[in-house]
Amino acid sequence: MVVQRLDAPTPEEVVEAAKAAVRDGAVLTVQARCEVEYEGRTSGYLGEGDRLLVAKPDGTFLVHQPTGHKPVNWMPGGGTVEARESDGDAVLLARRSNPSERVEARILEAYGVTRFEAEDGATYEESGTEAEMHEYIQNNPEELEAGLRIVEHERETKYGFVDFYAVDEDGTPVVVEVKRIQATLNHFDQLKRYVELYSESNDEVRGMLVAPSASERVRRALRDNDMEFVELAEFGLDAKGATEAKLTDF
Known part of the structure; x- marks a missing residue:
């Protein structure tokens, strides 16, 4: 060199x-x-x-x-x-x-x-990817909620693919949207569309947004719409540079 x-x-x-x-x-x-x-x-x-x-x-x-x-x-x-x-x-x-x-x-x-x-023959390997989050959730659904059972991974809808379609311990459908980065209002809107879609046939369907973190504004939007946020903080340790949060999300 x-x-x-x-x-x-x-x-x-x-x-x-x-x-x-x-x-x-x-x-x-x-x-x-x-x-x-x-x-x-x-x-x-x-x-x-x-x-x-x-x-x-x-x-x-x-x-x-x-x-x-x-x-x-x-x-x-x-x-x-x-x-x-x-x-x-x-x-x-x-x-x-x-x-x-x-x-x-x-x-x-x-x-x-x-x-x-310069000499550089290394290949970039990312840890904690969204795919790894999906695998972790599929193998450990109880980390999101006790008694939660995954029914389908990446179920297709007219709005795109729902990350997980699950049911809780009472049999109530749960739509789970997973994000690798800090949850934003855009992510909230995406989950809301999925929940509204499934509510057409079952008005008890629940919505759950899973991410390493979320601002209070995003959490409040979820609460105000009877949806939930689950924090998987361990997947946020090396994702800080990838956040898509905007000023309006805070």
């Missing part, structure tokens, strides 16, 4: 480092003040700003602003990344032919350049 860093490089040094990174299959990052143009399925322009530029060996090119996890401009892998000088500035150009697209970043001032010869 080789890591090289240039501080406050000249345009010539940026171009030289970028060409070397592309040639050697290294990851290139550039911290710079730049402007960006996009041409392809649409066209766009991003004015001057301090950004992080990332070029990967597979042709992926990313333009990140100081905030937010998504790039503001990008080019997926499969294309090419080139470097050149233009009017005294270093320019990074990413493009591909199918479809025809190009992202051009003109570097007005480079603060730093990093070349990273």
